[in-house]
Amino acid sequence: MSTLTAQEHYLSSFSQLEAKLPGQDAAWLKSLRLQALEQFKQAGFPTDKLESWKYTNLSLNLLKEFFTFEVPASTTVVAAQLKKNGFDTDKAHLVVFVNGKFSKELSSLKPLEKGMTVQNLASVLSNETVKAFIGKIALSQNKAFTALNTAFFTDGLFVQLEAGKVLDAPVHAVYVSTNGSQTTQSHLRNLLVLANDSKVNVIEHYWGENVSAYLTNVVTEVAMATGSTLDHLKIGQEDIKGYHIGSLIAQQEEGSYFASRLFSVGGALTRNDIETTLGKKKAECVLEGLYLAKEGQHVDTRTFIDHLSPNCNSTEVFKGVIDDQAVGVFDGRILVRENAQKTDARQSNKNLLLTKEAKIYSKPQFQIYADDVKCSHGSATGQIDEEALFYLQSRGISRDEAKKVLVYAFAGEMVEKVESGYLKPGLKKLVDSWMEVS
Amino acid sequence: MTPKTQEPSVEKVTSEEYKYGFVTDIEADSAPPGLNEDIIRFISHKKKEPQFLLEWRLKAYRQWLKMKTPEWAYVQYPPIDYQDIIYYSAPKAGPKSLDEVDPEILKTFEKLGVPMEERAMLAGVAVDAVFDSVSVGTTFKKKLGEMGVIFCSFSEAVHEHPELIEQYLGSVVPYNDNFYAALNSAVFTDGSFCYIPKGVRCPMELSTYFRINAAKTGQFERTLLIADEDAYVSYLEGCTAPMRDENQLHAAVVELVALKGAEIKYSTVQNWYPGDKDGKGGIYNFVTKRGACRGDSSKISWTQVETGSAITWKYPSCILQGDNSVGEFYSVAVVNNMQQADTGTKMIHLGKNTKSTIVSKGISAGKGQNTYRGLVRIQPAAENAHNYTQCDSLLMGDKCGAHTVPYIEVKNNTAKVGHEASTSKIGEDQIFYCQQRGLSKEDAVNLIVNGFCKEVFRKLPMEFAVEAQKLLSVSLEGSVG
Numbered sequence: 001m002s003t004l005t006a007q008e009h010y011l012s013s014f015s016q017l018e019a020k021l022p023g024q025d026a027a028w029l030k031s032l033r034l035q036a037l038e039q040f041k042q043a044g045f046p047t048d049k050l051e052s053w054k055y056t057n058l059s060l061n062l063l064k065e066f067f068t069f070e071v072p073a074s075t076t077v078v079a080a081q082l083k084k085n086g087f088d089t090d091k092a093h094l095v096v097f098v099n100g101k102f103s104k105e106l107s108s109l110k111p112l113e114k115g116m117t118v119q120n121l122a123s124v125l126s127n128e129t130v131k132a133f134i135g136k137i138a139l140s141q142n143k144a145f146t147a148l149n150t151a152f153f154t155d156g157l158f159v160q161l162e163a164g165k166v167l168d169a170p171v172h173a174v175y176v177s178t179n180g181s182q183t184t185q186s187h188l189r190n191l192l193v194l195a196n197d198s199k200v201n202v203i204e205h206y207w208g209e210n211v212s213a214y215l216t217n218v219v220t221e222v223a224m225a226t227g228s229t230l231d232h233l234k235i236g237q238e239d240i241k242g243y244h245i246g247s248l249i250a251q252q253e254e255g256s257y258f259a260s261r262l263f264s265v266g267g268a269l270t271r272n273d274i275e276t277t278l279g280k281k282k283a284e285c286v287l288e289g290l291y292l293a294k295e296g297q298h299v300d301t302r303t304f305i306d307h308l309s310p311n312c313n314s315t316e317v318f319k320g321v322i323d324d325q326a327v328g329v330f331d332g333r334i335l336v337r338e339n340a341q342k343t344d345a346r347q348s349n350k351n352l353l354l355t356k357e358a359k360i361y362s363k364p365q366f367q368i369y370a371d372d373v374k375c376s377h378g379s380a381t382g383q384i385d386e387e388a389l390f391y392l393q394s395r396g397i398s399r400d401e402a403k404k405v406l407v408y409a410f411a412g413e414m415v416e417k418v419e420s421g422y423l424k425p426g427l428k429k430l431v432d433s434w435m436e437v438s
Numbered sequence: 439m440t441p442k443t444q445e446p447s448v449e450k451v452t453s454e455e456y457k458y459g460f461v462t463d464i465e466a467d468s469a470p471p472g473l474n475e476d477i478i479r480f481i482s483h484k485k486k487e488p489q490f491l492l493e494w495r496l497k498a499y500r501q502w503l504k505m506k507t508p509e510w511a512y513v514q515y516p517p518i519d520y521q522d523i524i525y526y527s528a529p530k531a532g533p534k535s536l537d538e539v540d541p542e543i544l545k546t547f548e549k550l551g552v553p554m555e556e557r558a559m560l561a562g563v564a565v566d567a568v569f570d571s572v573s574v575g576t577t578f579k580k581k582l583g584e585m586g587v588i589f590c591s592f593s594e595a596v597h598e599h600p601e602l603i604e605q606y607l608g609s610v611v612p613y614n615d616n617f618y619a620a621l622n623s624a625v626f627t628d629g630s631f632c633y634i635p636k637g638v639r640c641p642m643e644l645s646t647y648f649r650i651n652a653a654k655t656g657q658f659e660r661t662l663l664i665a666d667e668d669a670y671v672s673y674l675e676g677c678t679a680p681m682r683d684e685n686q687l688h689a690a691v692v693e694l695v696a697l698k699g700a701e702i703k704y705s706t707v708q709n710w711y712p713g714d715k716d717g718k719g720g721i722y723n724f725v726t727k728r729g730a731c732r733g734d735s736s737k738i739s740w741t742q743v744e745t746g747s748a749i750t751w752k753y754p755s756c757i758l759q760g761d762n763s764v765g766e767f768y769s770v771a772v773v774n775n776m777q778q779a780d781t782g783t784k785m786i787h788l789g790k791n792t793k794s795t796i797v798s799k800g801i802s803a804g805k806g807q808n809t810y811r812g813l814v815r816i817q818p819a820a821e822n823a824h825n826y827t828q829c830d831s832l833l834m835g836d837k838c839g840a841h842t843v844p845y846i847e848v849k850n851n852t853a854k855v856g857h858e859a860s861t862s863k864i865g866e867d868q869i870f871y872c873q874q875r876g877l878s879k880e881d882a883v884n885l886i887v888n889g890f891c892k893e894v895f896r897k898l899p900m901e902f903a904v905e906a907q908k909l910l911s912v913s914l915e916g917s918v919g
Contacts, residue, residue, distance in 0.1 A: 051510070341836070353851030356818065362846040364857065367512075371833035371863045379857040381848045 007044055011037065014151060022122035022154060029125060032135050036150035039140040046144055055329040055361040056271060056300040068184045078106045078174050082205075086426035092172040092203075093118050099177060100154040100186030110169065115162035118171050121189055122155040129160055129193055137221040138249040145245045149219040153189035156218070161198035161228075170201040170422050177208040177216060177242060184212070190220040194228035194256075201231040201420060206246075208239030208266065215243045222250035222258070226280070229257045233423060235430065238267035240295070247273040254280035254309075261418060262289035262318075263427060264299055265434050275304040278312035278340075289318045290414035292434045293326035300329040307340040307370075316347040321411050322358040329361045336368040336375065343370060347377035352384065352410050354403075404435050469526035475499060478624055481526045485593050485627070488600050491607075498613035498623030505617045511780035512809045512841055513749050515722065518687060525625045525658070582640075587671075588633040589644055592660050595631035602633060606664055610693040610730045610757070618689040618751075619726040622658045626691070629660035634669035634700070643899055645674040659690040665700035667733065674902060676707040688747075689724045698733025698760065703741070705898055709909055710746035715804075717776025720748025727754035731763035731789075739766040740783065741897045743906040745913040748777060753811065755784035758792035758820075765794040768894040770906070772913045773806025773838070782812035782843075787820035787853070796827040799891050802838035803914055809841040816853040823850065829859040832890055834883075834914070884911045 014037055023029040046053040078096050079089045089108070095118065096106035102120035109118060117124070124130055140147035157173040175188055192202060206216055216238065224230060230250075238244045244267045250258050264270050276285045291299045305314045320328040330349045351360045364377040384406050392402035408431065415427045469480055478499055482492040507517070582589050588599060596603055613623040634640050665671055675692075688710070696702050704727075713720025723746075729738035740754040756765030767783035785794035800808040810829045831840035842859045864886060872882030888895070888907055895903045 338836070351848070353848065353853075356851055358851055359847070359849045362844075362848075362857075364842075364844060364859070366842040366859065366861060367839070368831070368833070368841060368861050369839040371836045371838065373833070374862055376858070376860040377842070378859070379844070379846055379855075381846065381853065381855040383851040383853075 007041070010148060010152075011041060017152065021152070023125040026125050026131070028131055029134070033151045036135070036140045036147045039142075040144055040147035040151060043142050043144040043147060052302060052331070055327070055331075056269070056298065058269070068179075068182050078176060079108065082172075082174065082426075086429040087172065088422065089172060091422055092170045095120065095157055095171065095173040097155060097157075097173070097175045097188065099179065099184060100188055102155050112167070113165075115165045116167055117158065117160040118167075119158045120155050121153075121158040121191060124158050127158075130158065130191060133191055133193060133221055133223050134189070137223060137251050138219045138247055143247075145217050146219055146247055149187045149189060149217050149247075152187040153219070154187060156189040156191070156220075157202070157204070158191050159200060159202060160193045161195055161200055163195040163225075164197050165195070166199040167201070170203055170420065172203045172205060174205045174207065175216065175218070177206075177214045177239070179212055179214055181212055183214060185215040185217065188216065188218040190218065192220065192222045192230065192232075194222075194224045194230055196225045197227040198225075199229040202233070203423070204232070204234045205237065206235065206244060206266075207237040208242040211241075213241045213243070213268075214239075215245070218244075218246045220246075220248045222248070224250060224252045224256040224258060226254045227256060228253075231259045231420070233261045233418070233420075234263070234272070235427075236262070236264035236266055236270055236272070237430070238270065240266065240268060240297075242267045244270045244272075246271070248275070249273075250276040250285075252276060252278050252280070252283040252285065255282045257284050257286075259286040260288070261414075262291070262301065263414070263430060264289070264291040264301070265430060267297065267299070269298045269300075271300045271302070273302045273304075275306070277306040277308055278314065279308050281309045281311045283309065284313045285315075287314070287316045287318075288414060288417060290411055290431075291318070291320045291328060292323075292411065292431070293320070293328055294323035294434075295326060296324070297326040298329075299326070300331075302329075302331040303333065305334045305345065307334065307336040307343045307345065310339060310341045310343070312340065313344045314346070316345075317414070317417075318349045319411060319414055320349075320351040320360065321354065321407055322351065322360055323354040325355070325357040327359045327361070330379075331363040331365070332377070333365040333367070334375065334377075336366075336370050336373055338369045340370050341372040343373040343375065345373070345375045349377075349379045350410075351381040352407065353381065354384070354407070407435060408432075468524050471524045472521045473499075473523070473525055473625065477525050481625060481627060484526060485596070487596055490600075490604055491596060494608065494613060495624050498620050499625075501614045502617065502620035502624055505614075505620055507617055511751055511811070512807060513751060513778040513780050515749055515778075518722070520621070523687060526627055582642075585638050585641065586635040587638060587640055588631065590631055592626075592629040592631050592662065595662075599631070599633070602664065603631070603662070606662055606693070606695055608693075610695060610728050611691050611726050616726060618724040619691050622660065622689045622691045622726070626658040626660040629662070629690070631661075632663040632671065632673065634665045634671045636666045637668045638666075639669070640671040643672045643674055645676070657686070657688050657690070659688075661690070661692040663693070663702060663704070664695045665697065665702050665736075667697045668699040669697075670701045672703040672705070672899060674705050674707075674899060676709070676902070676905070687722045687724070690726070692725070692727040692754075694729030694738055696729065696731050696733065696736035696738050696763075699735050700733065701737040701739075702729060703739045704729070704754070705902055706740075706742040706744075707898075707902055707906055707909065708742065708744045708746050708750070711748075712746050712775065712777050712913075713748040715775050717748065720777070721746065723747040723750045723752060725752040727752065728757065728784075729755070729765070730757045731760050731765060731792075733763070734760040734789070735762045736760050737764040737766075739764075739768075739897070741766075741768045741894065742770070742781075743894070743898070743902075743909065744769070744771040744779060744781060745909045747779075750777075750779040750781050752781045753783055755786070756794060757786045757788065758794065758823075759788045760792075761789040762791045763789055764792070766897075767794075767796045767798070768897045769798045770801070770891045770894045770910070771799070771808055771810075772801045772910060773803065773808045774913055775804040775806060777804075777806045779807070780809040780811055782810045784813040785815070785825060787814075787816045787823040787825070790819070790821040791823070792820055793824040794826075796825070796829075797893055798827075798829045799894055800829070800831040800840055801834070801887060801890070801910075801914070802831065802840045803834040805835075805837045807839040807841070809843060810859075811843045813845040813847070814855060814857070815845075815847040816850050816855065818849045820850055821852050823853040823855075825853070825855045827857040829857075830890070831859075831861040832887070833861065833863050883914065887911075887914060
């Protein structure tokens with residue numbers, strides 16, 4: 001079974017689906033979709049021969065299985081579940097998507113003051129801003145999944161803030177996959193546009209309650225104007241049968257501050273690409289993440305920070321806990337271009353292996369073309385410290401309990417770093433429940 | 439922000455002429471340029487090689503034809519026309535002793551500051567000098583022979599110890615390992631061979647001086663070094679080359695085998711012609727170096743100081759097969775002007791309690807591009823493996839680049855793997871401090887750079903350490919930034 005068959009399936013599906021995709025009256029979008037389809041045709045699905053997919057082997061047979069594009073949404077009580085999981089959704093703008101489509105009944109959008117928009121993308125495709133940014137930040141060239149997303153996306157989150165607007169309550173977008181016995185796929189596109197000095201906190205929350213395999217392919221584009229601030233948090237809580245491919249691509253202007261935090265616990269295979277371009281001086285980014293994997297899970301995180309301009313700072317901390325036969329991949333690349341003098345870039349990747357079969361591949365990279373810079377990275381991989389375990393045991397704590405304490409001490413740091421009171425209880429629960437089950 | 443303006447005195451770039459650039463005029467017995475099976479047969483016939491070697495060469499050649507030039511390294515150069523290279527060139531008369539060596543060649547060595555007899559006497563170093571592709575003289579051979587140490591040219595070893603060659607050749611770097619190794623396997627003309635018998639501690643540091651001479655002759659060395667059980671050897675490799683306009687290809691292969699309890703220390707000072715200020719000329723150095731710690735408790739240590747070559751593509755590696763075996767890699771790589779270096783190491787942990795240490799110091803000046811590329815792989819069976827990696831880069835000037843590409847693959851949770859890397863500019867405050875103590879700016883930079891590299895220099899044998907420091911200051915002269 002070759003790549004072609006999976007690829008062909010997508011190509012032929014397009015002509016059938018085209019008429020049903022949103023944005024029928026937007027000619028620009030139609031041609032963008034066609035162009036992306038062509039780019040997908042050229043790129044083909046990535047194989048492990050590609051450096052950026054070296055450690056993640058997509059099972060192409062599986063890709064073919066995600067044949068069904070449209071699955072009716074069964075009802076699910078999102079808000080109640082979130083509450084149970086520690087997120088007090090009353091305090092947030094809740095935007096819910098089920099199987100790739102916006103669900104008005106499940107969402108609770110609060111009224112917003114003028115100059116702020118929180119919507120589903122499909123309903124605003126005639127908006128000029130959307131036209132100006134979609135496909136301009138996340139380029140489809142040589143990126144099969146981004147191209148697929150551009151061609152097939154059905155919906156997603158749209159947030160726009162005009163100059164100086166500050167949205168205090170977080171925007172909590174939940175993407176539910178629920179498919180019963182059908183294999184399914186959804187392509188989601190999010191667009192966040194922040195004008196000068198605006199500020200917002202956005203949560204992308206992916207979650208699956210499935211009995212069959214499914215694919216979530218998401219692309220988030222972020223445009224940040226001068227002085228804007230975005231606190232972005234992504235929770236990957238896909239079902240154990242879910243495949244998640246996600247790209248978060250940001251473009252930062254002068255003095256903007258972009259924080260991206262990733263908490264990935266679910267999914268059979270999870271791939272996250274996080275990229276930001278520090279395009280103008282004094283822009284800053286903080287990329288943090290925690291990936292927890294067990295059983296046969298495969299979690300691949302790839303980051304790329306492009307220091308294009310002088311006086312920009314970037315801080316990157318990623319931690320992983322790998323249990324059972326799971327595999328973790330971290331590939332962090334930092335590029336400091338000739339013009340980017342006075343760059344301060346720090347990167348750290350730490351991994352904890354809990355079993356003999358667990359594997360980790362870490363690839364922290366630097367490409368530096370400017371001289372007046374401070375760059376450092378560190379990567380460390382190890383197991384739970386026997387002496388620390390022994391110490392806790394000598395204090396009357398069972399070995400299992402002691403292990404949990406130490407794993408939490410390691411992983412919990414990433415939760416502690418999150419300042420938002422809205423998120424903390426939920427994230428704590430997330431990490432705790434991961435440890436309970438393992 | 440506007441780019442930082444620098445003092446003019448700081449900006450001046452070295453115009454230091456390459457000290458060792460001259461061509462020795464001796465008649466070479468060359469094959470016509472080009473590569474095909476006949477050329478390989480010609481080389482093999484010329485060297486009166488046994489059948490197995492010819493077959494091995496042909497196998498490698500056929501494999502090479504199917505391979506593609508590796509393109510993943512951060513280096514750029516025009517495509518090489520492999521049909522335009524002379525694959526065999528040897529001084530006509532084969533010398534039997536030092537007296538018979540072409541006086542021209544001996545003069546060359548003198549110009550290089552390597553008077554063989556003197557050096558041999560004073561330093562107690564046996565020199566197996568490779569001039570172009572054939573060894574011209576070997577000293578101290580007798581003394582080594584008494585201890586059972588075999589140290590000779592590769593061709594000699596092929597005739598005198600074919601069984602060792604057959605057993606070990608290609609056992610660490612197989613003929614199909616990579617593009618350049620395959621090419622080397624097909625066309626290598628000479629090199630060094632060394633065998634240290636069981637329990638012998640080699641009494642002196644073994645040294646080979648490589649030198650590229652006849653114009654347009656790609657040099658394809660093959661070095662095979664075997665340390666039998668509990669043996670110890672320290673091997674030095676150093677090189678200089680004449681000034682040239684045309685790019686010269688050098689694709690060497692070095693194989694080390696350390697059996698149970700053996701230790702090999704392999705040190706290199708590489709100072710080939712780096713090309714002129716505009717990047718014209720200079721050597722392409724595409725080398726495959728690998729050592730196998732076959733036996734338990736064996737140790738292989740690579741130390742390199744890379745200051746020359748237009749392009750360096752080299753990853754001295756250790757395969758830690760034996761339990762408790764140790765691999766080390768200490769490197770200083772300097773690039774100036776248009777030089778490009780993509781170098782690093784691979785540490786493959788297979789055995790239990792294996793340990794590896796990587797210390798890499800990269801210095802970039804001018805428009806040089808310096809990349810550390812390394813792999814640390816802990817295989818599932820490698821219980822309690824340990825790795826420590828440190829990569830530091832120093833940048834001098836705003837046109838140069840320093841890149842770090844480490845691959846870390848851990849498949850056993852008992853492993854402890856740590857990687858640290860930092861990149862920074864040479865400290866203005868440090869230079870200032872030295873200057874106000876009366877040092878010139880140049881001297882201040884030398885002092886700081888030497889301090890930066892100290893960890894690696896300390897690992898070099900004494901005479902090399904001195905040479906390395908000198909080389910470094912020559913390579914960086916005037917490029918303070």
